[in-house]
């Protein structure tokens with residue numbers, strides 16, 4: 001297996017792939033693949049129920065919230081959120097911490113009034129704003145939107161803003177289940193599955209039921225959260241194979257000791273890489289400021305473009321995949337999602353040390 005540091009779609013746990021392989025043509029003695037089951041069958045409904053129950057257990061999701069499995073990626077959530085929860089007399093408040101928050105804001109702007117309530121764009125998104133810097137306008141706020149982990153820039157909120165009476169919405173596409181969170185503090189969490197949850201094609205939404213009251217009349221059926229809540233995510237044909245894979249990934253997280261154990265492992269993995277950078281005495285420069293560093297996407301630059309090219313080339317030869325930084329910021333990025341094993345990070349840290357020593 002490659003040392004896979006792809007940003008998304010990204011590594012899946014090997015035991016999950018192996019189990020899926022085992023069950024591929026004959027799922028639980030049905031004589032059919034999961035892909036071939038009717039989404040209305042008891043067998044598939046069991047898969048969906050199991051996925052919901054396991055996610056509820058892993059994240060300790062309270063009864064006040066509903067879990068949905070939708071399509072359209074996290075990107076469709078950028079539009080569905082304002083369509084459903086931004087009334088004409090309200091302002092959608094956005095914190096800008098990177099390209100994905102910019103994209104979320106861009107869609108909301110088309111649908112209603114918005115305000116940027118904090119931003120680190122001026123400093124090329126090296127950090128997350130201080131909680132005190134998130135200042136809401138006087139108008140009525142529809143919701144406060146944040147991106148919990150910035151996949152491209154490699155920053156992550158350490159603590160989330162919590163403002164009395166304001167619904168907090170978070171794009172957790174690149175860090176859901178990487179650490180323990182208090183779901184009750186969020187009115188809506190969404191995440192494309194393709195990083196920490198499973199293959200692309202399914203999007204998890206965790207939604208506070210109370211929000212449903214705010215949905216305006218007349219929305220297109222598929223873009224109305226109520227449609228999916230009422231039908232248990234089975235209004236139309238859901239991404240059945242994706243939901244099945246997601247349920248296996250959730251089982252795997254549980255087997256690892258749950259989110260608490262995964263969180264400890266993620267800190268260990270991230271520390272290996274950040275420590276290697278510190279040891280390099282300035283050869284590697286982390287993009288993120290220390291207090292905003294992500295434990296999911298580790299971004300860094302090398303002294304010159306030539307060295308970056310050589311680093312990526314040699315890394316490739318050694319079996320490290322996906323280390324080029326996003327085209328918008330360049331440099332390098334190691335995405336170390338839940339399924340990336342500790343050994344991959346250990347091997348990368350050794351390679352980084354050796355490359356730095358050979359090229360200072």
Ligand code: PLP
Pocket residue numbers: 008072073074075076100147149150151152171172173174192193
């Ligand atoms: N939000 C974040 C933080 C992401 O990293 C991504 C990238 O995949 C997206 C949104 C877009 O997700 P999707 O491709 O599922 O629309």
